[in-house]
Amino acid sequence: MDDLPSELVVKILNRLNDSADLARSRVASKRFNSLWREVQTVNLLCTLSRYSKSRSTSVTPFKTVFRNLIEDSRNVRVISIGVDKALSGMSFDDLVEDDSDELYLTDIEFVRVWLPRVRDELEMLSISDFWIQSCWRRSDVLALVSSNCSKLVKLEVKNAWLSVVGLTQMPNLRHLTLEFIRLDDENLEKVSDCFPFLQVLNLIGVGGLKEPKIHFLHLRSCHWTVSNAPLSLAIMAPNLLELRLKCNKPKSLVLDTPKLVKFYLSVEDAEGVSFSELGELDTLEVISPDVYRLITNTRFGNKIRKLAVDSVKSIEDSDRLKFGLGTLLEAFPSIASLTLSHVTWSNIKTHFQSEGVVHIKGTDTALKQITARVQTSDYTDVSFIRSILNSCRGLTDMRLMMHQDTNPGARDLLISACTISNPRVRWSWGTWAEGGEDIWVSSGT
Secondary structure: OOOOOHHHHHHHHHOOOOOHHHHHHHHHOHHHHHHHHHOOEEEEEEOHHHHHHHHHOOOOOHHHHHHHHHHOOOOOOEEEEEEOHHHOOOOHHHOOHHHOOOOOOOOHHHHHHHHHHHOOOOOEEEEEOOHHHHOOOEEOHHHHHHHHOOOOOEEEEEEEEEOOOOOOOOOOOOEEEEEEEEEOOOOOHHHHHHOOOOOEEEEEEEEOOOOOEEEOOOOOEEEEEEOOOOOEEEEEOOOOOEEEEEEOOOOEEEEEOOOOOEEEEEEOOOOOEEEOOOOOOOEEEEEOOOHHHHHHHOOOOOOOOEEEEEOOOOOOHHHHOOOOHHHHHHHOOOOOEEEEOHHHHHHHHHHHHHHOHHHOOOOOOOOOEEEEEEOOOOHHHHHHHHHHHHHOOOOOEEEEEEEOOOOHHHHHHHHHHHHHHOOOOEEEEEEEOOOOOOEEEEEEO
């Protein structure tokens, strides 16, 4: 390392996943010690092994290690400090009195010590707190960051209770992530006011909300996983392009996102869902046991090319006779690619068995590809697939995943029957399992 140019050494040090290695390098090498002040990135994570050692042996406290890294820095631009997810399973009973504050990382007194040293150049800040030390203490860290870090572009805070008192505008902030946060901003008014030029917003498991309204003129990407408490949700984002929204049973869900291109929607009850037509939507993924009402009563637009549907559970008898493949093709006439979960495949196959092929209206559709998970395989699947191919003449690509527990004989029968009788179709076969990844094992015509 002594022969390497200083610029290259600094670049290597900037890419260390754990800056604890940097602290050790300073002790072992005079050259590292002289160059570490040029490092622009500090990443420090308290792992489970480190935490365990700190309770049984003499180890430099985690916060002290971090402060030492920051103390004489000249131009740190990226800081990530956090607690490993492996510690998330700990309870209050596991704590001892001496370490009640050691991993409380949004502690305002702790942040106030080091933040002023890096505030002038800091562009990215990530703090992942230790929940059992932070959840019962409200932190003013947002106000402190907003008043000190004028150049901050990206902010992430996880596992904490955050106040918005004293929060001021941060016009340069473009990316905000709040994950597993108790937030004292019931309607997200303060967040909307203080981050006016936000482009990426991730709200994952944020509690403390009552009637939240996301209102950002420049927002382009949003991931929002909503707790059960809010009954009224609204997103007003005229330039939003991609949205991932997971909610339970909202009494009101209003979207004003006319430029939306990609939409992932998971909702338990779709009765309160309504929004203006999404005229630019190209890709849609819907996960809902109320999928029939959601699809038939909601205006998703007519430009959707890629559609994925997971009905989660078998559709109730009142909708079972209505929900077939024709339902999807009629609601989304422009789709070229359709992906179905094993439950949805079963639902539309049941519809076919009771109503027959006459109810599949898709001869002139744009559909080119179907990807589906199949729970069990029998001759009804062969008949169902043949009917689909006869009705959708433009369909040229079938990608079928059979459950890993499917009887090998039944699987071979399905593959043989499909490939022999439909040579114009390109077939792909694979296996799937609950909680596992899809595995493609063969393909061909």
